[in-house]
Amino acid sequence: MEFYQGDERNLVRRLSSWVVDIAVALAFAWFCLNCFGTRVTVIGQSMQPLLNSDDVVLVNSLVYDFGKPDRMDVVVFEREDKKLYVKRVIGVPGDVVQIQDGTVYVNEQPIQEEGLGHVSLAGLAEKPIELGDGEYFLLGDNRDSSEDSRFANVGNVKEEQILGKVWLRLFPLIDMNLIPSP
Numbered sequence: 001m002e003f004y005q006g007d008e009r010n011l012v013r014r015l016s017s018w019v020v021d022i023a024v025a026l027a028f029a030w031f032c033l034n035c036f037g038t039r040v041t042v043i044g045q046s047m048q049p050l051l052n053s054d055d056v057v058l059v060n061s062l063v064y065d066f067g068k069p070d071r072m073d074v075v076v077f078e079r080e081d082k083k084l085y086v087k088r089v090i091g092v093p094g095d096v097v098q099i100q101d102g103t104v105y106v107n108e109q110p111i112q113e114e115g116l117g118h119v120s121l122a123g124l125a126e127k128p129i130e131l132g133d134g135e136y137f138l139l140g141d142n143r144d145s146s147e148d149s150r151f152a153n154v155g156n157v158k159e160e161q162i163l164g165k166v167w168l169r170l171f172p173l174i175d176m177n178l179i180p181s182p
Helices: 002-036
Strands: 037-041 056-060 074-078 084-091 096-100 103-106 135-139 162-171
Touching (some): 037 162, 084 096
Antiparallel strands (some): 037 056, 056 162, 074 162, 096 103
């Protein structure tokens, strides 16, 4: 009889230890997420096919404390109206960006973008745009349904406006995945 009670106590002790380990891991994950990341809800169709309206993404807000945004990074930036927008970095400081005949050129070279088609409206980028220090040219992946750096109300985005790099689609859970880097 005593042997049975010992096994029962051992099982309870192992289960308790397992529950505590899981609770500590979840608490650590929550802490890291809230200290180093931000959740942002995508508004509109401007990032299709990569992201859809109402997708919730996680943003690494530390990555640009130690480096600069790279071309083709998907980033979150804050406009003057304090709203957050998700776009793709096309041009970095020192680049010259232009859109001609539906093709995006950076430093007079067409950029290679799989799955992204013709750009119907060049906007400000109809003429070459030279990016100054700390300026970035951002476009939505769905070029015909995106309010981005081609338009005067957005224009070149300052480095201070970029809050971080999108790294994970969190919701909907069925579509959860890492956002690929360039």
